[in-house]
Amino acid sequence: MKGCNPRFQYQSLNRSRNQGFPGFLMLLCSVFCAALFSPLVHASPTLFSDWMSAKPRHPNLLKDALRSQAPSEEPSELWSPLPDQGWRPCMEEPHVREKPEKSQGYLQVFLDGGLNQQRMGICDAVAVAKILNATLVIPLLEVNPVWKDSSSFEEIFDVEHFIDALKDDISIVKELPYEYSWSTREFYATAIRETRVKTAPVHASVNWYIDNVLPIIKSYGIAAISPFSHRLAFDNMPMDLQRLRCKVNFQALIFVPHIRALGDALVKRLRYPSPQSGEHEGTGLLQEVTERNHLPKPHKFVVLHLRFDKDMAAHSACDFGGGKAEKLSLAKYRQAVWQGRVLNSQFTDEELRNQGRCPLTPEEVGLLLAALGFDNSTRLYLASHKVYGGEARLSNLRKLFPLMEDKKSLASSEERARIKGKASLLAAVDYYVSMHSDIFISASPGNMHNALVGHRTYESLKTIRPNMPLLGPLFLNKNMSWMDFRQAIVEGHQHRHGQLRLRKQKQSIYTYPAPDCMCRA
Secondary structure, three states: OOOOOOOOOOOOOHHHHHHHHHHHHHHHHHHHHHHHHHHHHHHHHHHHHHEEEEOOHHHHHHHHHHHHHHOOOOOHHOOOOOOOEEEEOOOOOOOOOOOOOOOOEEEEEEEEHHHHHHHHHHHHHHHHHHHHHHHOOEEEEOOOOOOOOOOHHHHEOOOOHHHHHOOOOEEEEEOOOOHHHOOOOHHHHOOOOOOOEEOOOOOOHHHHHHHHHHHHHHOEEEEEOOOOOOOOOOOOOOOHHHHHHHHHHHHHHOOOOOHHHHHHHHHHHHHHOOOOOOOOOOOOOHHHHHOOOOOOOOOOOOEEOOOOOHHHHHHOOOOOOOOHHHHHHHHHHHHHHHHHOHHHHHHHHHHHHHHHOOOOHEEEEEEEEHOOOOOOOOOEEEEOOOOOOHHHHOOOHHOOHHHHEEEHOOOOOOOOOOOOOHHHHHHHHHHHHHHHOEEEEEOOOHHHHHHHHHHHHHHHOOEEEHHHHHHHHHHHHHOHHHHHHHHHHHHHHOOOOOOOOOOOOOOOOOOOOOOOOOOOO
């Protein structure tokens, strides 16, 4: 019988194995694929949402914007400089209190936050040293928990220039003398110390410092204030102190030479692009900046500050089109960083957008720029540290503006070596380039936006301020035509191209320098 034949049994078994092998492969593939994509959906929703983020959120507007783009031969009025608004940086000094011959003691401040928050803190520290007639120790910059950058004041700002520019206002030392060398970050971290001031209220008055900090300096010869961000009021301040704060911000604080040199090179390459754009290996940086002769007509360029990192996206509690995976990822991040205590979480995405409280995505700011009249011939410099969603999230912006550049595309790895991985130095380069651009626009409010709006106002440079309460509802309307969208954008931004706005009560002098630091011509 065949069933009892061992040879037949072996052939039957072998045949069944061969027939089952494709099925086994299919089963194995399904298991492997499930294992591959399961982490993307469950364990790592961030990666999955980044992978999905290339899909346009506003496909109809994007399609029509791309179709309508045609470079204009005549220069657009968008590029024309701001008309004279009748305000200039104040040249005449108010009645200034002379610097006393003898200092009361030393003032230390510890500054947290990113580059621009620290920049404002430095300005306030100079003013407080003036109030107390204290010698300011070069401020200590704390390591930012988000950017994890340990760059010091001396690595970012030109210390010699800083001291020299303020020599007639206050005394400044680079470090404490030996008898006070015990006053360090580590010393204050281990116990309660009588020389540390940790209760300075936000926007404290002049009198608060005289009543609470000056006695410590008189008793111990030193006072260390930590935390110090936003610890000096903007209202009811003597005019000489207001002018001093602006002097620090707009004159005394300049970046170290290698930051300025790299910034100059980037600006030069934006204005005079080479045919081999992006190929800068081996370029002599200083030689290119200083010795390039017979240059053609310079190109104009826009700087777009795009703050769209995970921190910003999560804190906004808005929906950015990445589906359930992205929502889960951002919710987990909010819980881990802020223990879920985010004010916007109590509102729906529609409510937040109607209130203008959602940061613009790269796609949305691209549509805004296109509606304002910029086209695919516009040179765009992207000032950004890390975009949530990576290159995929930037793809639609790049379709609209193919001449978009950044530090990496304009400078070689050798030129970027000294700033690589250092968020504050990277931000400093972006700040420098932004101050030399024809137009600056920021996709969302924040310290970089505030600092540059104020600085460019002081220098009478064109700055576009997105009308967030207008943009939110416009982007919610999925049936709006490109023509209607463009008309609404143009009309809603008529007076948002850098026109000077006077500072109101409680507003920052660093964002609104007039009328405290600017005078009528």
